[in-house]
Amino acid sequence: MLVFQEVYEHPSQASRVRLNVYEYKPETQVAGMGPTEPGFMVTEDRVGTVTVVSTLGFFPAQEQAFAAVRSRARELEAQRYGSLIPAA
Numbered sequence: 001m002l003v004f005q006e007v008y009e010h011p012s013q014a015s016r017v018r019l020n021v022y023e024y025k026p027e028t029q030v031a032g033m034g035p036t037e038p039g040f041m042v043t044e045d046r047v048g049t050v051t052v053v054s055t056l057g058f059f060p061a062q063e064q065a066f067a068a069v070r071s072r073a074r075e076l077e078a079q080r081y082g083s084l085i086p087a088a
Contacts, residue, residue, distance in 0.1 A: 003040070004066070006073065008081040015048035017081060019072055021065045024058070040065035044072065 004021040022041045026034065035058055042056040042065050056072060059065040073083070 007084045008076050009084055010081050015046055017076060018045040019069050042068045
């Protein structure tokens with residue numbers, strides 16, 4: 001389930017970047033079907049003509065997931081990306 005999303009845009013590029021945090025609760029114990037413990041998945045979506053999704057990590061605690069998002073956001077801002085909706 002999506003618990004957080006922030007969208008970034010570059011002043012001269014047509015694509016956008018979405019940083020997402022998903023809450024993960026395992027529903028099955030099938031081997032190879034994802035982590036067996038609950039946690040938070042952080043992804044980055046590059047949205048243009050197609051959408052490319054990258055996993056930035058799986059974290060056992062929500063605070064760790066949000067720290068990863070803040071770190072990636074700082075990297076994007078250093079590349080001149082700006083948040084479309086300022087973080088509260």
